[in-house]
Amino acid sequence: MAGLCAGLFLRQRGWSVDIYERSSEELTSRGAGIVSHPELLALLSDAGARTDTEFGIPVEDRRVVDRAGKIIARFRYPQIATSWTRLLHMLGDAFPREHYHLGKNVTAIFSDAQRVQIDFADGTSAAGDLLVGADGVRSTVRSFVSREAEPLYAGYVGWRALVRERDVPADLHGELFSTMLFCLPSGEQIISYPVAGPGDDLRPGHRSLNLIWYVPAEEGSELDALLTDIHGTTHSGSIPPPLIRPEIIAAMRAHAEEVLAPQFRALLPLAPQTFLQPIYDFESQHMVRGRIALIGDAAFVARPHVGAGVYKAAGDAHALSAALGEGRDIDAGLRRFEAERLPIGRRIVDFGRYLGHCLRDDFYTESRRLAAAHHRSPLGIIEETARLAFLCRNAP
Ligand SMILES: Cc1cc2nc3c(=O)[nH]c(=O)nc-3n(C[C@H](O)[C@H](O)[C@H](O)COP(=O)(O)OP(=O)(O)OC[C@H]3O[C@@H](n4cnc5c(N)ncnc54)[C@H](O)[C@@H]3O)c2cc1C
Structure with a gap:
């Protein structure tokens, strides 16, 4: 998802992009469902995906029921529930097939100040001005950028x-x-x-x-x-x-x-x-090293309460392409990208921990405990799990 978004946004800026996917077959169902929101749809549409087709199932609100099944809180929040594969196909249809390569498992990376080369398990290799590591939670590329990241x-x-x-x-x-x-x-x-x-x-x-x-x-x-x-x-x-x-x-x-x-x-x-x-969850300390950048789950994974995996991936990809522009100064662009998205990734991971507070009382400070008190009420929980947009906005 992150890779396709980056490919689409960078092509709009005039970059030549190839995507290398480890799986030798078309990707199919990954997780059951993705709950979308207007911000995500706007980003996908900007990337070139057709969002005017039937997209998912509308849900009108969030409700909490007690042990007896009686509604004890309700929060109106229209959203569309869709699936991971539905989103993937929308993006995949917009990306040129001849530049999307299946069965390419990255096993080694070599980089200097100007170029990056990647080797694949099948013995082939590829090289370019920039490598975008969009290879998910068990990223191979991450170890070349942010070695210290450990899942918590x-x-x-x-x-x-x-x-x-x-x-x-x-x-x-x-x-x-x-x-x-x-x-x-x-x-x-x-x-x-x-x-x-x-x-x-x-x-x-x-x-x-x-x-x-x-x-x-x-x-x-x-x-x-x-x-x-x-x-x-x-x-x-x-x-x-x-x-x-x-x-x-x-x-x-x-x-x-x-x-x-x-x-x-x-x-x-x-x-x-x-x-x-x-x-x-986990957070990377860096998103850029030399000519290698990390985006999406390769960089940050938040607890699922936030429901922001795809939105964060698309946001990283958009920010990367905007910072790089047409590529006149790639290194300066990468610095701008990291300065913008590192705090957002941290904020999203932190928010996932905050939302998890009703499950585990492991907050570090008294002030955070007090701030989280609202989240302990049924209404607070359904309101706050809907607070996505502010997290991913570019402004700090
Ligand atoms: C099983 C599962 C269930 C999920 N459920 C939800 C959900 O319900 N709601 C939600 O919002 N998010 C969910 N997510 C997360 C969401 O899918 C991601 O946040 C989102 O897809 C963005 O991720 P990404 O593109 O960064 O990484 P991914 O979607 O994980 O994509 C990474 C890609 O990189 C490829 N890859 C990995 N290593 C290599 C390599 N060495 N060489 C080449 N290619 C490689 C992988 O095959 C994969 O296709 C789920 C993820 C998974 C895996």
């Missing part, structure tokens, strides 16, 4: 599930397909919202509901137990869904019966598969 575990995991629309009980359907629904057991948070169904299908009856439930798990034995699979292997980062032990799924479902609203208790057993994802 948030202290909780996210259970994710998808429920097909046809399986959603009729009495819940209307509410669940027009709103982003929250339930907030103490120290936990579960959210549902509609997304496209298999094959990016947006037709009523063919869509899905995306569920994500944040539950605390101490680093060490508690987290390791969750990530230990049916064969006794303990995974780090994430665990393949079919390998999650049945007793872990059973314990999760029993806990759901204890703490969740009936809407969510009804939905969870309808999901054919549940995914378990420990929540991490």
